[in-house]
Amino acid sequence: MNLEVEIAGVRLKNPVIAASGTFGFGREYSKLIDISEFGAICTKGITLKKRIGNPQPRLCEVYAGIINSVGLENPGVEAFVNEELPFLKGFNTKIIANINGFTKEEFVELTKILGSLVDMIEVNLSCPNVKEGGMAFGKDPEKVYEITKSVKDVASCPIIVKLTPNVTDITQLAIAAEKAGADAISLINTVSAMAIDIETRKPLIKMVTGGLSGPAIKPIAVRMVYECFKKVRIPIVGMGGIMNYKDAIEFFIAGATAIQIGTVNFINPKAVCEIKEGIEAYLERKGFNSIKELVGNINI
Amino acid sequence: MNLEVEIAGVRLKNPVIAASGTFGFGREYSKLIDISEFGAICTKGITLKKRIGNPQPRLCEVYAGIINSVGLENPGVEAFVNEELPFLKGFNTKIIANINGFTKEEFVELTKILGSLVDMIEVNLSCPNVKEGGMAFGKDPEKVYEITKSVKDVASCPIIVKLTPNVTDITQLAIAAEKAGADAISLINTVSAMAIDIETRKPLIKMVTGGLSGPAIKPIAVRMVYECFKKVRIPIVGMGGIMNYKDAIEFFIAGATAIQIGTVNFINPKAVCEIKEGIEAYLERKGFNSIKELVGNINI
Amino acid sequence: MKLLEVKIEENVMIANNIFLLSFESEYLAENFKPGNFVNILIDKESIYPLLRRPFSISFVEGKRVYIGYKVVGKGTKLLSQKSKGEAIDVLGPLGNSFLTDTFDGKVAVIGGGVGIFPLVGLCKELKNRGNKVDVFLGFRSIKSMFLVERFNSICNNTLIATDDGSSGYKGSVVELFKANFSKEKYKIVFCCGPKPMLKAIKNLNLPVKCYASLEEKMACGIGACLCCSIKGKGDKMYHVCSDGPVFDIMEVEIE
């Protein structure tokens, strides 16, 4: 069964990608599974300078999901390039660098540095856990356009723009990204959320609100992928709450060319293998010849 | 323990309200529980004319939630007044009429008819399951202002404005409603969502998308209540995924003066009693004298 | 109707993936009418599955209430894993019931798949009331048959149709029924089964009354949420849970 997909000329041997921030730089999981199983690995969010991230607590569990507020802790782009990238390159998988700027210039700078070193860049315009940049930019279609355009101008690799679900109409962001020349969009980043410890009356996340991921957000993500699929022609990378192959199939039918899996890695590090096998068996059972035939193939 | 709360001069003997659309007009549940247990009952959404609602399927289950697309099936305001209201009036609980217009004039008309007959009116500017009116209005702060103002001009009872979570910034809607004279706001209505049957590749909801309710949306709802509490001074009626007293307490701490319970009624019709008892025991255990002391009492 | 906490007496597989579950409830047994269903909360703490699950009451023996079900998803799988003595939360009896009079002539009862379950209680009652009852049962194959012995002992004739012909008539149970209809001159027809079967029966345009028990996805099960609505004639809306599940087949749209 042919699981190969193509995003802006980059061939992924299968459509399952490790979601940014849930897989580090691959090092840790490589001790547990063969990380070449992934079609691509999206790195932890990278910034120009090293960041120590947000204070504790950064994580809490809610009904069918988790809220996190890591706040882009990362060693900075230089350390990434020198210490992490060489390791990642040792695997037979594509590398997507997830970049985060606090100004347009930072996005441009990161793109210049990384463009020739990685297979693709995912421009994170949707991090809910930083005060500036991230989602603050990403909610405004004009800003999405502006940053995407600036990044594209200097990019020597394809650009994926990652969108936030915390907006009235995500298709406006998708359209803005497409117009600005994005090669693909990815969605959804986490949903802004909050939980309170009723014993202490304190928020369970120190920063008060954080990003909700996991099964709880899946129906929101599927809806948004479907909405965007109707509005843009560039490939969509879908994610949000995928726990198994059935969830993954929903995203393809809704219009995703590839998918990312995040939270499930924490629970089941072998999810990538199970999801790939499940997709394959499904395609065979349903008489499809390739995963591409499934993309957006919805019966309305 | 004092569970009484007040919204715009209307005293509810306790802060637990049956959420619109999940409790019909009280008739069915009255066979199962004493519906006077509720501080108030919010009716199924009422329109000027009878509506047959959306085609089947209208319901599906997802991770920790359900998606519905009832589409405001209801007998129309006249039948409500003549056939349902007299029955509801027989109980020792406040009555909140949930009204739905497809134009501003319809909202005004409904308010004129119902203002003197019920204790409060909840203006539903957030139904995701109709093409016109509802959420289409409710996403735009200016429309929220306009409709709220028109309704307030003719209202002879307090007005609650029910807000949609499917926006970039719900506080703008809250502020608009407050400015226009709303006596309270209620949130959240359901989250726009979608699920697909992978065997048939058909959406599990005939209208393709529907409204997500239940535990999955709770952390989104708590966040929005907290955001609005910081921005408006009128009382907030909080809801979204409340399954038990612990969930309810989170909403009070986040800033809700009263809460509504919806989906949980289907699962546990006695939830109202359990939640009230739980709140009471919590307040005692924590040394509070009344539920009012808990509202917005968060430790940041 | 009441909210009842009952203890499972028995929960056994009677065919491939098909289970028969029983519990004692005087209240349900006394108030049961054929066609009624219950809405079962399989696990109080569970948020997935979240909703109650509706199942017809198959039949009643003394205080003992029987439910038959097929494992199709998360909820029924969990239910099948419950053992004797475990508690489940049952809301019922719900819905209307089949018309069970003494009819002036033979009665035909048609069932397909799990739609067969509620027909046990119906046939028992029809016989109690002195009717002659022929039952037509449709299965995939001989391997997926269940309760046939029980129908045999209740009804005048038990006619089987299987898709693969491994038992009885080869083909649809509706064809089998149709072939017998003109011959037997049934006075009234009752049916329950998958939508294509009910549609086929409706399309026969029978010259006698025909009542069908329908299914729709349900949230409340008592008429409050309006999730289970179906269209009647004109703009009449029925709620399968409270106006049904049994309807005059000509009065409702079956899609």
Added chain:
Amino acid sequence: MKLLEVKIEENVMIANNIFLLSFESEYLAENFKPGNFVNILIDKESIYPLLRRPFSISFVEGKRVYIGYKVVGKGTKLLSQKSKGEAIDVLGPLGNSFLTDTFDGKVAVIGGGVGIFPLVGLCKELKNRGNKVDVFLGFRSIKSMFLVERFNSICNNTLIATDDGSSGYKGSVVELFKANFSKEKYKIVFCCGPKPMLKAIKNLNLPVKCYASLEEKMACGIGACLCCSIKGKGDKMYHVCSDGPVFDIMEVEIE
């Protein structure tokens, strides 16, 4: 570290709400070092609880691995309901370990609440290496005590503190330790317990090295998600799951 599917051998309550669970795993037993923990997936199908739950390996006997835990929420409740023979999915061994050398003098080990569990394995190993070990254990009251006999049989001295004085010293285990410290001239200190306890120990500004096993909420347990970060000196960030859980108490911020 490996993903292991193990079968529960024993899962018994050893004090009020405190359980001791064991399973066989040659791999874990061989690779275990005191301080290591495992990340347990209690139920594969569950979406609530969703994440794995981290527990220290308490001690090892032959191929048998022991975990002790307190029922505090949804996950531990579910775990406590598992019985012998049921499978759980265990990821481990994770994290670093306590320094277990042969020290030139007495060793003090301090534990409070469930923080006592990992100290069993630690004390065993310290004794194996020929150290003299005094262990200080803090409990609420005599009723909530556990594993004391076991420590008695391992350590040179087992000193108890209870909040209500129902057994041993009345007051905090840190006070008890402090009172003994000058007298006994411990060469090194190891501790595990609730944050206030660790903070109090840190505030003693001991003239010897002190290592503490810390807890933070964890998602991955292996250093990938960065949810469990704590601050070191300057802007150094440590990850409790992979750089820890054992840290030089003076090197990390304990809030």
